[in-house]
Amino acid sequence: MEIVTIIFVSGGLFFFFAATIGLLRFPDFYARMHATGKGDTLGGFLIVLGLAVYNLFHGGHGGFDLASILTSVKIIFIAVFIFLANPTATHAVFKAGLDSGVVPWTKEGSR
Amino acid sequence: MRLIATFIILFVFWMVMAGKFDLFHASLGIISCLIVTFLSGDLLFKESRKGRGKEVVRFITYIPWLIYQIILANFHVARLALSPKMSELINPQLIRFKVNLKSDISKVTFANSITLTPGTITADIVGDEYLVHGISQPVIDDLLSGDMEQRVAHVFSED
Numbered sequence: 306m307e308i309v310t311i312i313f314v315s316g317g318l319f320f321f322f323a324a325t326i327g328l329l330r331f332p333d334f335y336a337r338m339h340a341t342g343k344g345d346t347l348g349g350f351l352i353v354l355g356l357a358v359y360n361l362f363h364g365g366h367g368g369f370d371l372a373s374i375l376t377s378v379k380i381i382f383i384a385v386f387i388f389l390a391n392p393t394a395t396h397a398v399f400k401a402g403l404d405s406g407v408v409p410w411t412k413e414g415s416r
Numbered sequence: 417m418r419l420i421a422t423f424i425i426l427f428v429f430w431m432v433m434a435g436k437f438d439l440f441h442a443s444l445g446i447i448s449c450l451i452v453t454f455l456s457g458d459l460l461f462k463e464s465r466k467g468r469g470k471e472v473v474r475f476i477t478y479i480p481w482l483i484y485q486i487i488l489a490n491f492h493v494a495r496l497a498l499s500p501k502m503s504e505l506i507n508p509q510l511i512r513f514k515v516n517l518k519s520d521i522s523k524v525t526f527a528n529s530i531t532l533t534p535g536t537i538t539a540d541i542v543g544d545e546y547l548v549h550g551i552s553q554p555v556i557d558d559l560l561s562g563d564m565e566q567r568v569a570h571v572f573s574e575d
Contacts, residue, residue, distance in 0.1 A: 320490060327497030331551075335537075336508050339551045340497055343534030347490045375435045392531035399537050399549065409549065412507050 306362045313355030320348035333410035334402055342395030346387060353384045419457045423449055474571045475525075481567065485533050489555060493534040496552060506552050514545055515565055522572040529564060 324344025331337045357380040364373035430445040431437065496505055517523050527538040530548060535555035540547040550556035 320494060323494035323497045327493065330497060330502055331506070332503070333508070335549050336506065336551055338537060339493060339535060339549075342537070343486075343490060343493060343532075344497075346532065347486060347534075372435065375432060378432055388532070392528050396527075396531050396538055399539055403539050409508060409510055411509055 306358060310355045310359040313351050313358065317348045317351030317355065320344045320351065324348065334407050335399065335409050338395060338399055338402075342391065342398075346391045349387050349391075350384050353380055353387070357381055357384075418461045419453055422457045422460045423453045425460070426452055471572060478567060478571050482529055482532065485564070489534040489536075492555065493551065507556075508549065508551050509556070510539070510547060510549050511556060511560075512545055512547055513560060516574075517544065517565070517569060517572075518574055519572060522568055522574060525571070526565060526568045529568065530559065533564075 321344060324340050327340025327344065328337050331340055357377040360380060361373055361377045362369055364376050366372060426449040427445055430449060431442075434441050434445060496502055499505055515523070515526065517526055523541060523544075527541060527546070530536050530538045530546075533555075535551045536559055537549045538546060539549055548559065550559065
């Protein structure tokens with residue numbers, strides 16, 4: 306089952322990597338919100354899921370007993386809270402930017 | 417009925433978190449869950465109206481489709497970020513559009529779904545008008561095709 310964990314965690318790392326590159330390359334505040342606000346949601350979810358799978362078969366007292374299942378359920382709860390909190394926080398930061406009058410970058414405006 | 421359901425959900429959550437099933441931990445859980453149910457039992461199920469069960473079932477079938485969309489759109493944004501021709505591919509813009517959703521809960525579900533799928537962020541909802549920021553033309557076209565809105569409307573029986 307290590308191979309599943311490796312696939313999930315490296316997939317998560319790929320999305321974190323793309324989010325960081327996007328943060329550096331996108332033109333303005335709003336476009337950068339897209340890169341970090343969302344890449345983190347799926348990236349974090351995949352990493353946490355990989356850890357839950359690993360813990361299910363190697364945690365507890367030798368793997369796949371009640372203790373490891375319960376710990377994996379708790380790890381999955383972290384993923385659920387990431388999914389709830391991340392869009393809300395992204396929206397809040399975005400709205401704050403709009404309210405304080407940061408002008409969005411557009412293709413037409415740059416020419 | 418509402419209080420009993422709240423108590424059962426709280427107690428199951430307690431048991432999962434505690435991880436110990438002996439009498440001592442169970443009785444601690446029962447006491448705490450009773451106190452919480454007594455103090456704030458009306459928070460979890462605010463109004464009891466018909467068709468709640470159907471909404472929950474439809475919402476659970478909506479989640480896999482949403483996760484599929486999130487993965488697809490994440491690949492799109494990752495490709496944009498890593499592409500050397502990024503400045504030609506992206507086309508950030510704010511768009512306004514009207515939706516036909518009626519209740520608050522369906523509007524919030526739709527707004528959070530928009531924000532969860534990468535490439536689009538809901539900035540504001542005024543009445544039934546949404547202000548959405550999209551990063552490139554394909555994700556905006558996807559959103560304006562109304563597919564996601566129809567699915568949300570179906571979940572809350574508003575289609």
